[in-house]
Structure formats: structure tokens, C-alpha cells
Amino acid sequence: MIAVELRKLLLSRRTWVTILLIDALPTLVGVLLAVTDLGPRPGTGPAFLSAVLTDGTLFPLAALAIVLPLFLPIAVAVTAGEAIAGEAQQGTLRYLLVRPVGRTRLLVAKLVGVMVFVVLTVLVVAATAYVVGVVLLGSEDVTTGATSVSGSSLSTQELAGRTMLALAYAMLCMLGVAAIALFLSTVVTTPLAAALGTLGVLVTSTVLLTLDAADVLQPYLPTRYWLSFVDLFRDPILWRDVERGVLLQIVYVVVFLGAAWANFATKDITD
Amino acid sequence: MTRTRRWAVVAVGVLLVVGVPVAIRAIPPSDSDVGAGELLAAVAGSEDHPWSGYVETEGALDLPVEDDFSDVGSLFGESTRMRAWWRGDDDWRVDRLLVAGETDLVHHSGLTIEWSYEGDRARLSRDPDIRLPRTADLVPPVLAERLLRDVDAGDVVRIEARRVAGVDAPGLRLEPTAPQASVDHVDLWADPESGIPLRIEVFAAGEPSPSFTTEFRDFSAATPATAATDFPAAPGIEVDHDDVLDIADAANQYAPLRPPDRVGGLAKSSTSDGAVGVYGVGLTQLIAIPMRDREADPLREQLGQTPGVRHLAAGTAVSAGPLGVLLTGEDGDGGWLLAGTVTETTLVEAAGDLARGTTYLQDDS
Numbered sequence: 001m002i003a004v005e006l007r008k009l010l011l012s013r014r015t016w017v018t019i020l021l022i023d024a025l026p027t028l029v030g031v032l033l034a035v036t037d038l039g040p041r042p043g044t045g046p047a048f049l050s051a052v053l054t055d056g057t058l059f060p061l062a063a064l065a066i067v068l069p070l071f072l073p074i075a076v077a078v079t080a081g082e083a084i085a086g087e088a089q090q091g092t093l094r095y096l097l098v099r100p101v102g103r104t105r106l107l108v109a110k111l112v113g114v115m116v117f118v119v120l121t122v123l124v125v126a127a128t129a130y131v132v133g134v135v136l137l138g139s140e141d142v143t144t145g146a147t148s149v150s151g152s153s154l155s156t157q158e159l160a161g162r163t164m165l166a167l168a169y170a171m172l173c174m175l176g177v178a179a180i181a182l183f184l185s186t187v188v189t190t191p192l193a194a195a196l197g198t199l200g201v202l203v204t205s206t207v208l209l210t211l212d213a214a215d216v217l218q219p220y221l222p223t224r225y226w227l228s229f230v231d232l233f234r235d236p237i238l239w240r241d242v243e244r245g246v247l248l249q250i251v252y253v254v255v256f257l258g259a260a261w262a263n264f265a266t267k268d269i270t271d
Numbered sequence: 272m273t274r275t276r277r278w279a280v281v282a283v284g285v286l287l288v289v290g291v292p293v294a295i296r297a298i299p300p301s302d303s304d305v306g307a308g309e310l311l312a313a314v315a316g317s318e319d320h321p322w323s324g325y326v327e328t329e330g331a332l333d334l335p336v337e338d339d340f341s342d343v344g345s346l347f348g349e350s351t352r353m354r355a356w357w358r359g360d361d362d363w364r365v366d367r368l369l370v371a372g373e374t375d376l377v378h379h380s381g382l383t384i385e386w387s388y389e390g391d392r393a394r395l396s397r398d399p400d401i402r403l404p405r406t407a408d409l410v411p412p413v414l415a416e417r418l419l420r421d422v423d424a425g426d427v428v429r430i431e432a433r434r435v436a437g438v439d440a441p442g443l444r445l446e447p448t449a450p451q452a453s454v455d456h457v458d459l460w461a462d463p464e465s466g467i468p469l470r471i472e473v474f475a476a477g478e479p480s481p482s483f484t485t486e487f488r489d490f491s492a493a494t495p496a497t498a499a500t501d502f503p504a505a506p507g508i509e510v511d512h513d514d515v516l517d518i519a520d521a522a523n524q525y526a527p528l529r530p531p532d533r534v535g536g537l538a539k540s541s542t543s544d545g546a547v548g549v550y551g552v553g554l555t556q557l558i559a560i561p562m563r564d565r566e567a568d569p570l571r572e573q574l575g576q577t578p579g580v581r582h583l584a585a586g587t588a589v590s591a592g593p594l595g596v597l598l599t600g601e602d603g604d605g606g607w608l609l610a611g612t613v614t615e616t617t618l619v620e621a622a623g624d625l626a627r628g629t630t631y632l633q634d635d636s
Contacts, residue, residue: 047371050389054507065371146505149373150366151386151393153505227370234366234373236499238354240325240489251288258284262277 001105005113018079019121022071023128026063030129034136047230052137055146057156059133060126060163061233064170067125068226073202074195076174079117080181081194083110084264088189103265107182111257114178118171126167150235162237166229169242173226176249177202179256180222186264219244222252300439302432303463308424310443313466318416320465323356323499324436324490326410330483332591335577340518342374343403347483347594355410356495364500365407376407377502384502384510393504396513400542401523401549401558403516411459411485415468418445418457420553433460435469436490449555451536451617453593457554465492475593482592519560523547526561531628534559535613535621550611550621557611557618559625562598564605571598571606581615585622588615597622 009015029049033039039050046065048058084107146154154162180201184194205221208214218224225245231238272280305313332347345351352368366375372388378398386393407413422445430442440460447454455476461468470486504510515521526546532539537550537557548559562570574580574587574596581588586599586606597618600606607625609618 045371050391054391147388147508148505149388150375151388151505151508152503230371231368234368238325238368255281255285255288258281262274262281265272265274265277 001109002112005109006116009113009117015079015117015120018075019124022067022075022121023125025071026059026066026125026129027132029066030059030063030132030136034132047227048233051147052133054138056133056135056137057130057146057159059137060129061166061229062133063125063129064122064166064229065227068170068173069206069223072121072125072170072174073177074199075121076114076118076177077181077198077202078191078195080110080114080178081185081198082191083114083182084185085188085194086185086191089191104261107186107257107261107264111178111182114182115171115175118174118178122167122171122174126163148235149230149233152235154233154235162232166232169229169232169245170226172246172249176222176252176256179253179260183256183260183263186260220248222248224248296434300432300434302439303441305429305441305463307427307429307443310429310441310461310466311419311422311424311427313463314415314419314443314459314461314468315466317412317461317466317468319359320412320467320492321358321494322412322465322467322490322492323495324354324487326353326355326485326487327351328353328409328483328485329481331480332482332594334591334594334596335573335589340403342405346404346406346409348591351406351409353406353410355407356499357410357412358495358497358500362500363407364502365410367406374406375502376405377500378407379500386502386504386508391508393502393508393510394513395510396516399516399520399523401545401547402520403518409485411468411471411487414471414485415459415461418459418471418554422553430458433470435460436487438462438469438490440469445554447554449537449551451551451557451613452555453590453595453614454554454612455593462490462492467492473593478592482594518562518566519547519558522560522562527632528561529630529632530559530561531624531630534624534628535617537613537617537621548625551613555611555613557609557613557621559621560608560610562605562608564603567598567600567604567606567608568602570608571600571602574598583619585619588618590615599626 033053037053039053046062048062048065052059052062146159148154177198181194181198184197185191188194188197202223205223208221209218209224225241225248228241228245231242328351330347330349334344334347353365354368355363355365357363361381362379364375364377366373375386377384377386381398382395383398384393384395426448427443427445430444432439432441441463442458442460444456444458446456453475455474458472459468460470469490472481473483475482515524523545528546530548534548534550535557537555540549543549546561550557571587574589577589579589586597588597593612595611595613595615595618597609598606599622607622609621
């Protein structure tokens with residue numbers, strides 16, 4: 001079942017067009033930076049974007065900061081929202097369930113498919129950004145390393161290790177989005193409704209984060225710690241928000257997957 | 272498993288995830304029977320105690336100041352996240368954490384390096400007695416040291432303990448007695464072991480919520496490692512030397528005048544030996560900065576657009592919580608910028624005293 005889902009995902013033209021579109025924005029930003037040599041003013045623009053002008057190896061992180069707030073969650077919401085509701089809309093869900101396939105197994109297979117999409121997208125964005133960064137913006141001196149956010153030196157190994165951690169963290173954040181979308185996909189009958197519902201949750205979270213009156217809710221909002229991967233590049237690493245972010249995303253994943261399972265396992269399938 | 276049971280499992284899971292942290296937080300902090308005087312003495316005795324931690328401040332003071340005043344406006348009007356390592360008054364590091372970078376202050380031997388990641392620059396400056404407030408002034412132990420100066424046991428009362436950074440911290444309330452004060456009271460909670468202040472709230476008169484709050488979210492009273500307060504600049508970072516730290520330091524060094532020894536009924540501080548006057552002590556303090564017309568005019572325009580601005584005979588006045596600001600003079604004249612935790616009447620009196628009592632130095636050039 002999982003193999004079928006993965007084959008469907010990897011052979012789908014839409015998967016690769018989506019990844020290409022997500023990848024296009026940071027690539028365009030990289031090219032523009034290289035051509036104009038104009039970075040954002042201090043305190044403005046995505047994280048690490050000013051720093052990439054002197055060290056292109058940081059561009060995967062800047063690319064992550066560019067796609068993480070909007071592009072990536074939209075793609076994940078659309079892909080995960082289609083998991084069950086898409087089958088229902090096409091009228092294939094009931095035929096799928098006629099086969100000797102448990103509903104929980106189907107849900108797990110769909111989740112694995114979405115996870116693979118997230119991992120693939122993040123890796124493609126990071127790899128493209130690395131190539132664009134090194135080729136167009138130049139790499140740091142291997143003898144001196146990169147500069148941490150705190151102004152100290154990071155060796156190439158340290159930078160690579162922390163970048164991997166940041167990518168893994170971003171994947172986990174997107175898994176939280178996927179869990180919400182997957183749950184909604186079991187509730188509604190159209191993938192559009194599931195994707196819009198998920199985006200509604202994310203937009204609400206983002207708006208509440210700007211509101212002082214919502215202070216008490218903020219630690220529990222799904223987007224609260226998304227950009228905390230920057231803390232991995234401070235010296236020493238500030239684990240506080242990263243730990244909270246990991247814990248929060250795990251809770252979202254467990255709760256919404258649990259809800260998806262509770263709703264879907266014996267749901268009447270009419271489509 | 273039936274549908275109802277599955278949903279019951281999910282509901283129990285959600286209840287556990289949400290309920291357990293809420294229940295833990297709901298356990299009231301245990302209070303101690305330490306008296307107000309004893310706690311005040313413990314806080315005063317903790318001034319040389321090392322510490323480290325993660326601090327958050329929340330300011331509701333919407334100050335109408337522009338770029339000349341560095342980040343004073345955001346420090347008092349927004350929330351600020353910091354982490355700090357304090358080995359002693361002359362060996363510390365305070366990082367202001369930003370979403371996409373950080374601005375660090377690293378202090379050793381009377382010199383401070385300011386590192387800005389987003390600005391990609393490091394500036395070394397001496398530590399002048401007169402300067403604008405900065406992040407390191409707002410961490411609870413440093414702010415408490417300033418606020419509690421000249422306070423004795425008779426000025427404080429005990430308030431209920433509060434859990435701060437996981438510590439059940441006994442509390443103190445301080446109400447200023449000076450008639451010039453605009454601060455209604457200050458509440459402070461301290462670590463019962465070390466006496467280090469963990470949370471401070473500053474209230475203006477008639478305000479139910481604090482105008483300014485600073486508190487540890489993570490705290491340790493252990494001595495930080497030597498390396499924690501270092502600034503091991505990465506190769507390629509050039510450290511620039513600044514002779515002048517900010518607009519207050521510049522005015523203090525170069526303005527050819529000396530303010531009087533007493534304004535608005537407040538005595539000048541012993542650290543104030545240049546053109547800038549710092550008056551009063553503890554909760555009732557006032558700073559008077561002489562400004563040239565090119566600095567005063569844009570500030571006057573900005574103050575004039577601030578809601579609640581008052582155009583007095585003495586100048587343009589605004590207030591934000593307990594903080595009063597008065598800029599004397601008119602466009603093209605320069606003027607005195609007076610700011611502090613004092614009443615408007617005191618600011619007006621101080622402006623009059625400055626106009627009458629300022630001594631102008633002979634220009635040697």
C-alpha cells in the first residue's frame with residue numbers, strides 16, 4: 001500500500017511541478033542577489049539573506065526562511081488535503097476500500113506519502129539553494145568557516161550539521177501541517193476544502209501571533225516556533241524554542257492523526 | 272473498537288496533553304515567611320552574585336523617539352528576548368535575540384563590544400557614565416539594582432510569592448515616597464536562595480497592568496563559564512572603535528555647558544559631571560540632555576504628532592505610562608530634552624531651573 005502511494009506520488013507530474021514552483025522563488029532571489037549584490041537592510045527580509053552575500057553556503061537556510069512561512073505550508077496543505085478527500089472526490093475511495101486494505105493502513109500510507117513529499121521538497125529546495133549559493137554567491141573560506149549569528153566562527157562541519165538539524169526541524173513543522181490537513185481530508189469531501197481549512201488554521205495562528213491579547217495562546221499556536229531554526233545558528237545553540245517547537249509539532253501530529261484515525265476508521269463512505 | 276471509543280481515546284489524549292501542563296502551572300507557589308526587610312537585604316546582597324538565564328521584557332511605553340535614540344523606543348515599547356551570562360559587573364554578555372539575528376553586548380574591563388549580526392558589524396566603545404538605556408540595563412538584577420538604590424526596609428512591604436522561571440519567588444512592593452515620582456509602585460520577586468531579582472513590574476498611577484515588565488524565563492544562579500562571556504569574533508569581522516556611544520554620550524562630552532546641581536527639587540547624580548544632567552535616584556530619576564537644533568527639530572516634530580501631546584509654555588510634552596518627556600525651545604533653537612519617571616509638574620519646574628541655572632563654558636576655539 002505504501003509502495004503504491006509512493007509510486008503514485010513520485011510518478012505524478014503535479015508533484016514535481018509543485019516542487020519546481022516552490023524551488024523557483026528562492027532560486028530567483030539567489031540570482032537577483034548575485035546580479036544586484038543588494039541584500040535586505042538590517043532587520044528586514046528573511047533570515048540569513050544579508051549573510052549570503054558574503055557566504056553562499058548559508059543560502060539553503062535563507063531559502064528555507066523564504067519558503068517556510070508560506071509556500072511550503074500551502075503545498076503541504078494541498079497535498080495532504082487531497083489524501084482522502086481527493087480519492088472521495090474522484091469516486092475512487094470506495095473502490096480503494098473494497099480491496100483488502102485496512103483503513104488505518106490506508107491512512108498510514110497516505111501519511112507516509114505526504115511525509116515523503118515534505119522531505120523531498122525540503123531537500124530539493126536546500127540542494128538547489130546550495131548550488132545557487134556556492135556558484136553565484138561564493139563560498140566561505142574553508143580555513144575560517146562561516147560566521148554564527150552570535151559572531152563566532154562555525155567550522156564547515158558544524159555548519160553542515162546545524163543545517164541538517166534545521167532541515168529536519170522544518171520537515172517536522174511541515175508534518176504538523178500535514179497532520180491537520182490529513183484530518184480535515186477525512187472530514188470533508190473535497191480536497192480544496194481540506195486545504196483551505198488547513199490554511200485557515202495557519203493564517204489564524206499567524207494573525208494571533210501578532211496580537212498581544214492572544215499572548216496566553218501563543219505558545220500553543222502551530223506556527224509559533226517555525227522560524228526557531230535560526231536559534232540553531234546562535235553560539236551556544238539556544239535550544240529553548242527549538243525544544244518547544246519539536247514538542248508542539250509532535251503534539252499536533254499525534255492529536256490530529258489520532259483524530260483522523262478516529263474519524264476515518266468507521267466513517268460511512270458514500271463517494 | 273467503536274467510533275465512540277476511538278474518539279474517547281483521542282479526547283483523553285488531548286486532555287492529558289493540554290491538562291497536565293495547565294494543572295502543573297495551577298499549583299500555587301509556596302511562599303516563605305521571610306520579612307520585607309530581610310528580603311530587601313538579600314536582594315541588595317545579591318548584587319555581586321553571578322547568574323545566567325533567558326529574559327523577556329514587555330514594555331507598554333510607546334515612546335515617540337527616532338533613530339538618534341538607537342533602540343530605546345523598542346526596548347520600552349515592545350517585547351524583547353534576551354539571554355545573558357553575568358560573571359560580575361565587569362564581565363558579562365547580554366544577547367538581544369531577534370527573529371533573524373541578534374544584537375549582543377559583551378562587556379570586559381570597562382569596554383563593551385556591540386555585535387550586530389544583521390548589520391554585520393562589531394563596535395567597541397568605552398562605558399560612559401552617561402548614556403541611553405540599553406538591553407543590559409533591563410535584565411531584572413541590573414534594573415533592580417538601579418530601582419532599589421537608596422531604598423530602606425521601611426519603604427517596602429511583602430507581597431505574595433510568584434513562580435518565576437520555575438522558582439517559587441517571594442515578592443516585595445516598593446512605593447516611592449518622593450513627591451516628584453510618577454511611578455505608583457514596583458513589584459519585585461527574588462530567588463529565595465541567592466536573593467537575585469527574577470521578575471520586576473513597574474506600574475504607573477491608576478494603571479491596572481504594568482507599564483514595564485522584565486522577567487527570567489530560565490534562570491541559573493551558578494557562575495557561567497569564562498567562555499560564555501567572551502566574544503570570539505569570527506575571522507573577517509572587523510571591530511570598529513567608537514569614541515561616542517550615543518546621543519547622550521555625545522552631548523555629555525561635547526556640549527559646552529554645565530547644568531545646575533539641582534532641578535525640579537532633585538539633586539544631580541555624582542556620575543553626572545558633563546553637559547548632561549542626571550537627577551534623582553532610584554524610582555524618581557530625570558535626565559536632561561542638551562540638544563542642537565538639528566537633533567531637536569525632528570524630535571519636536573515627532574513629539575508633536577504623538578497622541579496626547581501637550582504644547583506647554585515650557586515646551587512640548589508627552590507621557591507614556593510613568594515616563595514623562597519634555598522638549599524645551601522652539602524650531603531652530605535647540606533645547607533641553609528632559610525625560611524621566613517624574614510628574615509633568617516636575618519636568619516643567621526642571622525646565623525652568625535649567626533655563627536659569629545652566630552655565631555656558633568659554634569656547635576656546
